[in-house]
Amino acid sequence: MKLSLKKAHLAEMIEHAKHEFPNEACGFLAGKSRKVSKVYRMANTERGGMRFTMALKEQFDAARDMRSQDLDMVGIYHSHPNVRPYPSFRDIQLAMHPECSYVIVSLINGMPEVRSFRIKNSMVEEEEIDAG
Ligand SMILES: [Zn+2]
Numbered sequence: 355m356k357l358s359l360k361k362a363h364l365a366e367m368i369e370h371a372k373h374e375f376p377n378e379a380c381g382f383l384a385g386k387s388r389k390v391s392k393v394y395r396m397a398n399t400e401r402g403g404m405r406f407t408m409a410l411k412e413q414f415d416a417a418r419d420m421r422s423q424d425l426d427m428v429g430i431y432h433s434h435p436n437v438r439p440y441p442s443f444r445d446i447q448l449a450m451h452p453e454c455s456y457v458i459v460s461l462i463n464g465m466p467e468v469r470s471f472r473i474k475n476s477m478v479e480e481e482e483i484d485a486g
Pocket residue numbers: 432433434440441442445458
């Protein structure tokens with residue numbers, strides 16, 4: 355498995371993560387056939403701490419927008435302001451979309467790092483990011 359996106363998409367997720375620091379940023383990646391064409395920034399309704407919850411209305415709005423543009427949900431991203439870009443125990447517990455990529459943007463030590471994972475039945479597998 356491989357996730358394809360543009361460098362601008364990576365830059366947008368990193369910028370979003372920095373903007374939300376020290377809270378976690380979160381959002382959706384939409385596109386076709388594992389190829390991202392649009393980033394949806396979502397509001398994190400949780401403050402302070404290693405967690406995120408996306409506002410429900412924004413989730414519906416994003417889903418409707420994807421349908422209207424014939425895009426699929428390709429991935430779900432969030433940031434780790436202070437820890438490495440690997441799924442936490444909670445991330446794994448909450449991962450309910452094996453068809454989606456789980457992208458994590460880490461800002462640890464001021465060095466942005468983005469990694470992507472597939473999570474199925476609590477099994478985590480890293481996948482390649484092809485940033486063209
Ligand atoms: Zn996490």
